[in-house]
Amino acid sequence: MTPRAAVQTYLKELQERISSTFASLDGGVFQHDDWQHHSGGGGQSRVLQNGAVLEKCGVNFSAVDGIMPEKMANRMQAKSGTTFFATGVSVVLHPRNPFVPIVHCNFRYFELLEDGYCTDSWFGGGADLTPCYPFLEDTKHFHQTFKNALEPFGTQYYPQFKQQCDQYFYLPHRQETRGIGGIFFDHLRQNHDHYFALLQATGNAFLDAYIPILEKRKDMVYTEHNRYWQEVRRGRYAEFNLAFDRGTQFGLETNGRIESILMSLPPVTRWLYNYQPEANSAEAAALEFFQARDWLKD
Secondary structure, three states: OOHHHHHHHHHHHHHHHHHHHHHHHHOOOOEEEEEEOOOOEEEEEEEEEOOOOEEEEEEEEEEEEEEOOHHHHHHOOOOOOOEEEEEEEEEEEEEOOOOOOEEEEEEEEEEEEEOOEEEEEEEEEEEEEEOOOOOHHHHHHHHHHHHHHHHHHOOOHHHHHHHHHHHHOEEOOOOEEOOOEEEEEEEEOOOHHHHHHHHHHHHHHHHHHHHHHHHHHOOOOOOHHHHHHHHHHHHHHHHHHHHOOHHHHHHHHOOOOHHHHHHHOOOOOOOOOOOOOOOOOHHHHHHHHOOOOOOOOO
16 A cells, blocks of 8 residues: 555544544434545545534545646745645534534645656644633643653654644734644654654544543533624634635635535634623633643643
């Protein structure tokens, strides 16, 4: 099996494992849509909507190839006519209960080819958590799970990937973090076997990091006020994905399937003019909580 095929096989299996776990927990059914990319390859989008626990959840797999658009080639300093191959799994879950955090993960592999020969390849990925009402114990659990998954590969990875996540999932126009972070990595190249194993370790850790939080919070009693705040916070999530997310930009620049690209957007959200939570409220405390810090420090 070629390196490309091995990565693709793992990612397809990861999609199956994640979507079947969420379907079992929710009791709902994912809609499966197979699609083809105009330039080559394709994928499968799996979306569950209006579930008992999951208001909207997408678990997408793609493996596409084609000639790199000129704009993207210039950004990557690649020759005109360079072809690419990209495969990945992307997950976004918008829970019904406001006390359950939004979660996102993406694990991917990219190749550049000239005259049919691979000239460069790399891995990327990560996972991050976006609560509306944060709990310190949940935050610690999420970060500790990924730290444990990364440590066999080197103690330098978790702090490095955590910092990159804090820097990436940030809304500069609002000077706000998107949530409590997690890990984020990109352009891991040279040592293919090492980084493929690292990708698998973090991909396999995703459910362990999130499912205990989901199960702990999904039956908490909430009010219409809590839902209102959830919709405000979802607006921030949508802003990031539309303005800054690299995956969204890549999909749009390569004329990808729009329903799959925008799968990450929440089903219901709101933008209010100059909305400010009440002083000393749980919502004001949440905004104070959303600051990049060492969550695992005693």
